[in-house]
Amino acid sequence: MSIKIENLTHIYMPGTPFEKKALDNVSLNIQDGEFIALIGHTGSGKSTLIQHMNGLLKPTSGKIIIDEVDITNEKVKLSEVRKKVGLVFQYPEYQLFEETVEKDIAFGPEKLGLTGEEISERVKRAMNIVGLDYEKYRSKSPFELSGGEKRRAAIAGIVAMESKILILDEPTAGLDPKGRDEILSQIKELHSKYNITIIMVSHSMEDVSKLADRILVMNNGKCILDDTPVNIFKQIDLLESVGLAAPQIAYVIRELRKRGISISDEIFTIDDAAREILKIFRSEGEGK
Incomplete structure (x- = not known):
């Protein structure tokens, strides 16, 4: 599923002393099945951009077209958009709330109005995708899990919605090296096996160099670079000038x-x- 962004601008608190232009006339295209990495220093516009992609924020101006549908149109049901575009926030384990892992992962599919059998199949499939053994973890409390396991359970809850686009905001933040490697391995397998479109925000240049087809570099609300990892990381001086590195x-x-x-x-x-x-x-x- 593709995403087309046209002249997207977002201004927080317009007309006040705290007015801030977070996105400044951003235009880009993301093709079906691509793995996109989104990088930039804090305040560069990354989080604001991804929140527009499933309708959490409305633009000040511009369009976001997903699967040929302009989601900024007032007639579009954002609930339908969010079925197609899954967004995993940073530290998603803080959003776990059910008494068992199975119930937590099932929460989203239940809201889709699926039958019990369909929900069960989705939960099993999602847990398998993120590397959590169904029989071992289904009845456990999410709060008994390790950090990496909690992260995988939270991602499984989004995967169970079977979105065509998956947006991940710093999916390895705060994890130890083992948990980090496990999460990245599962994300890579998810992309290669199911060919879904993935957009991953990351501060780790090592991670994005191994995973991404393309890298988008944000600075001061603009997309200043859009290219392959090879071409992006050849520009070390430019990256350093905007607070990044190779x-x-x-x-x-x-x-x-x-x-x-x-x-x-x-x-x-x-x-x-x-x-x-x-x-x-x-x-x-x-x-x-």
Whole structure:
């Protein structure tokens, strides 16, 4: 399912001393099945942008067109939009409230008016997708789970709605390395297996370099860059000028190139760097 945003502007508290332009004439297209990363420093407009995508905020001006429907039109039922566009807020585990994991995940599908059998199937499928064993976790209290398990349960509640677009706001925030890796692995599998459109807000350049098809860079309410990870992270100076950075390995690669080592400047993950450096060592060894 595609998203088209046309000249989107949002002003908070207009006409007051606290007026703030959070989005400034933003236009972009997101194609069906893409994995988009949205990055930018605090206050750049990321959260405001994603809240427009499922109708939580109304624009001051501009349009948001989802699956050929302009959701800013007053005649559009936003409840129908939110069935298609799932939004997982930062720290979604704070929104868990039912007495069991199964009931919490079932809450959304119940509001869709589905039958008991359909709800049960959706809960089982969602738990499987996020890596929670149904029999093991179904009767547990959400509050007994680890941080990573709570995060997965919360995401399962959105996945069970079977939205065609999934928006994730800092899905690994506050998790330990193990929980973070588990969540990212499940998100990657969710995208590759079900081909849904994913938009992920993140401050981790390492994460977005591994997962995203495209990266959108926000600054002062504008989308200043829209390109592949390779092309975005080549622009280290520009990223640093807006309070961001490239993945740490990019700085290592840049230093190696400065020292005359012939290595690609399109490497942004540790695994790719390790493979490339091994190739260089092997070729040098064979040349002696």
